[in-house]
Amino acid sequence: MIGYFVIAAIAAYGAWHCARLWRRGKLRESVVLGLVSSVVAAYLLPGVRHLPTAESIHAWLYRPLSDYVIEWLNVSTEVNVP
């Protein structure tokens, strides 16, 4: 429900501002805004599950290094999470 509401809002906002920026000759801004709005809408679509997130990219980039550091230092990083 919240997702649909946000998609509708960002689509309306994106379309309006894209047109406004385009009319003022700010083509680059207009294109980037349209792109950002589309990406946001894609993230919020209910069917879409496997889009990259900052978390997943960071984990993909840094997990090997992190595992290496933890193993090298030989520390336990377990804490309680209720």
Add this chain to the structure above:
Amino acid sequence: MIRERITPFQLGCLCFSFLSGFSTLYLLEAKLLMQDVWIANLTACLFILMLLKMNAYVQNQYPHANMSDIIDIVLGKWLGKLAHAFYLLGMLGLGVLSLRSISVFYTSAILPGTSPNLIMLLVVIVTTYAASLGLSTIARSVLVILPFFVVSIVAIGFFIYQDVEANPFMPQLQHPLPLLLYGSLISFGFPFCKSYVMVFLFSEVTHQKKLFKSCSIAVVFSCAYLLIATYLTIGSLGDNMFKTAMFPFFSSIQLVKFGEYIERIEILIIAIWTIMTMYEIIVLQYVFVQIAGRLFGMKALKPFYLPVGVFFFAVATKSFVNPAELVAYDLKILPVSVNLNAVLVPVCVFVLTLFKKRGGSVQELNHS
């Protein structure tokens, strides 16, 4: 449009709010190191002061450019763009973490029946409004909120202190060096290294010579606040309860009673604390838009605050769905991932600036 600048005092207060909002939420390094946590906090603090000094030095070499321009000048166009992309990714990660942390905290401690997405959306609406008002307004609002925060935290700290029976930081040096090292990394990753975001605001400060002074005071105060909160929390909850509590500082606040009649005053503190946490997301959103503008060569940035805020929200809805993932990320990935943005790039820029200064190219650039 006239761009309003902020004073070093405002920068310092903003930096303190930015660092301290979430710093006492999980106290993860303290859960690992218990009484030796102060070593980790102080080490991280000293390290970040060193980095801030470097950043301030670099900024002072290019007084008329902001850090994004400086990165482009020093690293070159394409390497600069790559660095900016990493900064954006890092800031998005921090923003998502903050949004998720607020929603996890509220849904598990205050509003169990409320949707986490709704909480994040409401937060994003307010932070978007704040970011769109500009840095001067954000900095001025800190000066309104901060006195209330300080008074309420001092008052609550005083009452928690009455429950502390023994020095929780004793006996000292009970943990091996590798664990102390890793604890320092965690403390560096969260909260101190976040100060790399503040570096992008350096160019908007009126007195450039006072950059390091104002930021270092903020970092030191932030460290003191973190240490005091950790001391009081471990002291009042005891080792076992401290380790098992998801939000230990909040649990210690819950113990406070005013006489026999008024208890559970944590809601009042939470209201002020929630506002303080907002500053992290606001500053991230603001700087994100500025860097994105730089990356894509855009000048009209006002319309981007809302889409960027919603972008943070959209990514947050897909990230850290399980609170355990969030804690694991904070413990394992964040201490490593921040190093690129907070250490590697600034050190490279610093070293190259030094070289260029010797070669005289900095003066030439400033002159041009």
Add this chain to the structure above:
Amino acid sequence: MDNRKTPIAPSVVRNVETLRRRFADHGSISFHLFESRAGEPVAAAAYVNVLVDEKRLYRQLIPPIAERFRADGADIESVAEAVRALGIEQPASDMEEAERLITDACIVLFIEGMTEALGMNLPGYGRRAIEEPMLEVSVRGPRAGFIEDLNTNMGLIYRRLKTSKLKSKSYVVGNESRTDVKLLYLEDQADVRVLREIERRLAAVRLNVVVDSAQIEEWIQDSPYSPFSQIQNTERPDRVATALNQGKVAILTDGSPNVLLAPAIFTDFLHPSEDLYEKFYFANFLRGLRVITLFVSLFLPSVYIALTTFHLEMIPTPLMLTFLSTKAGIPLPTFLEALLMEIAFEVLREASLRLPQAIGQSVSIVGALIIGEAAVQSGIVSRPMVIVVALTGIASFTIPSFNTAITLRMLRFPLIFVAAWTGVLGIALSMFALVLHLCSLKSFGVYYMPTLEPKRWRDVVGHYVLLPIRHRSLSKTEASPESREGLEHE
């Protein structure tokens, strides 16, 4: 717009005809024709009989002029000199100017052979006596309040500031009403950039009819869409004198008993002028009380809703049990109860304002007592809710500025909704949004919300705390250096 001017004809008869055409169906235009000894028309006086003092006109002005025209060998120039000597000294070079003088309570004299008319201000309309202000009542301090007459109001201020440094500038605002507006400031105190900005905005006012200073206020303030007024208005000359001494600029509008003071900051709206006449202990106690009532009037209903709906555990147990027992049997959720009572309270307040004072008081008392009691008796609302709403209402009445009190009352409603939806989180977020909004506002380049500044801490403290008179600084409301740049470039 047609900017063509109609010249004044040398023929008096033609001029009178032109004016008759222009003022056709006006109903109050009058002419007096002067004839020579030979019976020829030599001059005509035109005026609006409901605006000028006709008694004075026919006793002191008409007879000597008429006599002069009837005298032997009276040439036009000597008559004109004589007329000028009587005080008829505002020249009008065209018909439009003559029309403006006529509608401005002047008598305008057309003389045969002259292509210039002569006007003299002779106001004869009724004006209210100087009375105690209606809204800014004080226990101690001067009792005089402004009235609707600009000159009287100017006099009230000049009587309090007997210095040549008190300067004024005149403007005419409104295409049709041509309302006189005066700008007053103290030469060494007012910030020149602020003054220049006010002048620029006043000159840019595009209104047809200006009947009150509120219209000018809305037009010239920095953020007209904000619910908070960024220009102070007052009915008290003593307040204007104090404000001028603080470097503010006063804007007086003819026909309005409210004088605008700019620039204004948020705390100006929380401190009545009476604070200055009380011992500083007592004044500060009242200031503290007003800050508390500000929070109460804004947040009490929403906090009550949040606590009783989401955070019951925060209420002390005995109090919680009392709340729960009074809530038992009430069919409405707390949120609806609050909304209902708040609306009822606002309706009562509005009704008592619009009715004559005696009836208004009865309506508010009867309404509050009977409706409140009946609502509780019939089990529609709980007793604590009545107490909460009554406390909130009373708290809002302690805010000295009527506009600010209304703003706070209005903001209470969205806060009630938010509190019912997301409890303390919603309240915290709303409070933060409010702080952000207040911090973003400016009044003619001066930040609306005074915040901590180490270098100007004494001034900042002075905005909140009244220091003993010996230690009180002027706390001038200067434009911030950053915003000064903004003003210069705008």
